[in-house]
Amino acid sequence: MPKVTIDDITIEVPAGTTILEAARQIGVNVPPAMCYYSKLKGSGGKCRVCLVKVTKGSDRDPRPMPKLVASCRTAVMDGMEVRNVTSPEVIEARRGVVEFLLVNHPLDCPICDQAGECHLQDLSYDHGLSKSRYEFERRTFERIDIGDKIQLHMNRCILCYRCTQVAEQLTPERVHGVLYRGEVSEISTFIEQAVDNEMSGNMIDVCPVGALTDKTFRFKSRVWFTKPMYAHRDCPTCSGKVTLWYQGAEVLRVTSRKDKWGESEGFICNTCRFDKKQTIDWTIEGPADVDRHSVISQNHYELPYELPVNQKKLSN
Amino acid sequence: MVEVSRLLSHYPADRQKSALLPVLHIAQKEFGGWLNAESMDYVARLLHIHPIEVYEVATFYSMFHTEPVGKVLIEVCQTGPCCLNGAERIISYIEKKLNIKVGETTRDGMFTLKGVECLGACGYAPMFQIGETFYEHLTEEKVDAILADMRSKNS
């Protein structure tokens, strides 16, 4: 198995593993990913936030790679050496990419349903400038209606292509896609029509920003005021393993479960997502795993385990 | 349709989508110089692909128009080398003469004026393209003659 060294940590991974996946296995200093999604074939390579520097190609051909490479689409070679956060060049380039992603992205986070679970928000917190150098009007698109379940807010889209890959790979017919080109490319159906099939709701879960949100949850609450609980049901279409987002006793939203990289653990069907919003529909497993740093975990329920440090403090 | 089957024969049997660009060129010509949703859906059926695949492609390429255009589409090259030889003056001359701005169509629906990027005629600037024809080394007199000719041919 090839050995790869990322930021001075060496790991052995199966042949064909990408640098990004190897970094995820190491678990620290993982390059961010806005378009790559391990569960979607052909995803990645587009957003460029995961760029890293390959300082040694492999044992066999030790030459460094001339340009930064997209870690999500570059396979490791035996003996490869990679610099991510230890390379000023990478950090610089990543800052540049984040700035590019933000020049046209509306800063409407206060009224965006994705706030609190937005990957671009996290990314700009980590790498963004405090002030935009872009002095021109932000690009806007005409709103189009893609049905009663999913809200498309094109102004916020960063063109990661994930939702088109969901439609291509999980649904019988893709009716939306990327239209036009360059800066004015847009996710659209061209002729107004609903994106409606049993798996279409997964587009919401894969969207890294607030471009695709759940219409049935719209403006009902902020995510950090809701309590995520794992639950399951016997579903004939999908795994039936979901997260229920409670406010009080009410289920405001159903989503798939997210792993630590923000990806769905398993895609769910629209029946589970939109039609099963009663506690009675579900077997509750307990509080969802939420990253301790996430705003969602901030103030509203006890952790599934007790923190020893706190206990000590309390006993004093 | 003969032409379409000839084009289809150029590509492997399981790769008929390859004919999309050439077929769209034909469709645009047949359906009045632009592509509406119906004509694109028709092309999708011909090639056994989903309509969205056609919309995605038609909106990507600058030669396909998803909005109506005038009978005569004048595409003036506005890229660097042409500008060094007076393309901008030719564009303003046409604008004044047709009383429209770049991107507009004359009220009688005769002419649409479009500024386009490099057409590969840098050595013969200034130039524009109408249909499949390149008109090069343009002068105001030449423009007058070409526009008059186009008007009489298309009235």
Add this chain to the structure above:
Amino acid sequence: MGRKLLLEHIDKPDINTMEGYIRHGGYRSLEKALKTMTPDAVTEEVKKSGLRGRGGAGFPTGMKWSFLDKSTDKPRYLLCNADESEPGTFKDRLLMEKIPHLLIEGMIVSSYALGCRTSYIYIRGEYMFILRILEKAIAEAYAKGFLGNNILGTGYSLDLHVHPGAGAYICGEETALIESLEGKRGNPRIKPPFPAIAGLYNCPTIVNNVESIAAVVPIVNDGGEEYAKIGIGKSTGTKLISASGNINKPGVYEIEMGISVEEFIYSDEYCGGIPNGLDIKACVPGGSSVPILPKQLLFKQSDGSPRLMTYESLSEGGFATGSMLGSGGFIVFDEKACIVRNTWNFARFYHHESCGQCSPCREGTGWMERVLHNIEYGHGKMEDIDLLWDIQRKIEGNTICPLGDAAAWPVAAAIRHFRHEFEYHVKYPHRVFDADHVYQPEMKMQTV
């Protein structure tokens, strides 16, 4: 007079027909290659010739061919890149329009070398009139038994088709071209895999520029070594240069690699000097993407020796003092030309042509255009110049395909060599309002 290998017979009125082309020595390489050489022997000659890709990157053609994956039983494809769209470049058009059979002959011989059974010429949609010329010539070649089954009784069979694009510069990038040929949007693919392994329909594929493929004909006819005798160092053979801008004789010239830039611009055999008694200010020697060179760097290398029309000499000094031969799109600017205006114009081009797939190019090209538009029209600020520098630096090298670099380099070079013109635009906004404004250096002096 330099030797002409491609355009020797361009003035013969019947050179566009099968009979005329054969009368002037055409299709000899076809006989020679198919009847007396193995495919590998043809590749060997191309390697010996030192031919470098004429589309812009200058990668050795023979080496590219040798990367073709021959280990699978999948079909292999040769695609001719006739999507000529690089501003300043119009050489392939002339070659195809006037001598279509030269390209077809080159396609057959090259396809034979690579073991292809079907090959395509991908031509930009705006060249539809040339597509018709090529299709007619291809029909003639079929009729003559040069294409189709069992060519010249050798057992080798080949089908050749022309495929039109529809207005997208990006389709000149080889993987975008392949996507487009598959009936998709012209979004460049993420490499690896390279086309030689998985290209058209996921099969091994070689993409070559029109001029590269045409050059295979004289290489096979006279031998690779003979071809390599022309030129200097690793710049062998002849090169088509499209000359445009402020020169007396714009047009396409076939030059022997190695003539001096000065000769090319001032000799009557080529550009014939600058019109209206004006001096030259700058030159973009290899198509809009390559760095612009000011007069003082154009004629001399850093060691003082004359700068030559070769890959090496034009890039001598790196981007600090050099440029690139690129596609041979040679654009000349006289002393009255406004560099800022031209930089804005090129930035608009790349903004228009970005496919929009990756963030730095999608967002950065539009941003650069807007900032440059402000400066050009007298609304710029001094910090905008540094901002532009920073934007281009963050695009360069960070995109999926070379369009990002192509958009960044002209802006970088213009600021590097003509910063004073940018500053002039910021300082004297009222003077640059009119599109015909001319940079006046003495104005700068007054403010000092």
